[in-house]
Each structure stands twice: as structure tokens, then as C-alpha cells.
Amino acid sequence: MTSLANQLGPLRAPGTPTPAAPAHAYDLGLLVLRLALGLTMAAHGAQKLFGWFGGGGIDGTGQFFAASGYPSPKSFAVVAGLSETLGGLGLVLGLLTPLAAAAVAGTLVNAIAVKWGGGFFAPQGIxxxxxxxxxxxxxxxxxxxxxxxxxxxxxxxxxxxxxxxGAVVLGVVVAAITLLLRK
Incomplete structure (x- = not known):
């Protein structure tokens, strides 16, 4: 049986660069997670922005946002669509990942707030x-x-x-501000 220290590898001082090494299983796992979440969110954003994949486009999404109590519903539809599309594509590429993830999480905080009260399990739940x-x-x-x-x-x-x-806090704060604007 190997010790925990041997399993974790050598410890490095904070700020010390990690030496280049071949991709490990966790890198592949993170890639799969990024692709699944990122492509899903980019597709949802495309529904909102362009009406693709059976989505409502800006007009249909704007109507939903109006019914959900958001002011300037078409503007919020564009913001949500861009957050989902760009955040999703950022996750797919692993580009500015903390900010991309914050955009996705912040958008979904609003989605959870809108669906709150429908229980936990789909299709009405969160x-x-x-x-x-x-x-x-x-x-x-x-x-x-x-x-x-x-x-x-x-x-x-x-x-x-x-x-x-920092990115998660930013996403939650922006989501909270957005929710405060709802009627």
C-alpha cells in the first residue's frame, strides 16, 4: 500500500509552475464535463438568440422574460442568450474558464429562481x-x-x-442584481 504523499506526488510552493506532463485521466474527465456543459449551454443560448433547436428566438424568449417579471424583456433575452452561448463556448474551449463558468452559473441562478416552487424533480423542478x-x-x-x-x-x-x-462570487452577485430587478 502506498502512502497518501506518494499518491499525491511532490508538493510545490504556491506560485511554482506545474511541470509539463502528459494528459491524465482527470484532464480527460474535465474535458468531457466541459464539453457536456458547454455544448448544452451554447445550444440553449442559440435557442434564445436565433430560435435554433426549437427555441423562441429573441421575441419568444422576450415574451417568456416578460411573463417572468423581467423589465426590458428583449434586452434580458439577449443578455441571457449571450451569457449562455459565450459562457458555453468558453467552457468547450477551456477559454477564460472561471468567467465562462460564472456566466453559466449566474444565468442558471436566475433560471432556478424563476422555476422555484415547482419542486426538485423535472420537468417542473430545478x-x-x-x-x-x-x-x-x-x-x-x-x-x-x-x-x-x-x-x-x-x-x-x-x-x-x-x-x-472570485468568478463564482461575481456570477452570483450579477445574478442577484438581475433578480432584484424582477417584478
Whole structure:
């Protein structure tokens, strides 16, 4: 039996770059999670923005937002559609992952608030929205893994927990402000 220290590998001082290594199972797992969440959210955004995949487009989504009590419903439809599309594509690429994840999570906080009271389980409940929101939060906190564009960006080569926490807080604060604007 190996010790926990041997399983975890050598400890590094904070800020010390991680040496380059081949992709591990967790990098592939994070890629699969990013693809699943990112493509799902990008498709939902395309429904809102363009009416693709059976969506309502800006007009239909705007009507839903009006019925849900949002002021300037078409503007909120555009913001939600862009947040979902760009956040989703950011997750797919592993590009600015903490911010992409925050955009997805923040949008879903609003979706959860709108559906609140319908129970937990689908189709009226919030389980789907909660699962995607928490998956996005997990990606913000863990980072995208090494199979990501972030790996090639200065300052994002090695994920820092503080970036993820800051992004999640930003997403929740913006979501809360948005919810305060609802009637």
C-alpha cells in the first residue's frame, strides 16, 4: 500500500509552475464535463438568440422574460442568450474558464429562481438547472484541466482557486442584481 504523499506526488510552493506532463485521466474527465456543459449551454443560448433547436428566438424568449417579471424583456433575452452561448463556448474551449463558468452559473441562478416552487424533480423542478449550475461552479473552482486554451494564456497556465472563487462570487452577485430587478 502506498502512502497518501506518494499518491499525491511532490508538493510545490504556491506560485511554482506545474511541470509539463502528459494528459491524465482527470484532464480527460474535465474535458468531457466541459464539453457536456458547454455544448448544452451554447445550444440553449442559440435557442434564445436565433430560435435554433426549437427555441423562441429573441421575441419568444422576450415574451417568456416578460411573463417572468423581467423589465426590458428583449434586452434580458439577449443578455441571457449571450451569457449562455459565450459562457458555453468558453467552457468547450477551456477559454477564460472561471468567467465562462460564472456566466453559466449566474444565468442558471436566475433560471432556478424563476422555476422555484415547482419542486426538485423535472420537468417542473430545478434539478436540471441546479446540476448544470453546480457543474459550472465545479469547473470554475477546479479549472479546465490541461486540455484547454487557458493553458496557453499567460496568468492562466496554472489555475488558481482564487480566480474560481472570485468568478463564482461575481456570477452570483450579477445574478442577484438581475433578480432584484424582477417584478
Amino acid at each position: 434539478e436540471y438547472e441546479l446540476l448544470i449550475a453546480l457543474g459550472a461552479v465545479a469547473l470554475a473552482l477546479t479549472g479546465p484541466g490541461r486540455i484547454a486554451v487557458d493553458r496557453f494564456l499567460p496568468g492562466l497556465r496554472s489555475h488558481r482557486l482564487g480566480y474560481g472563487v
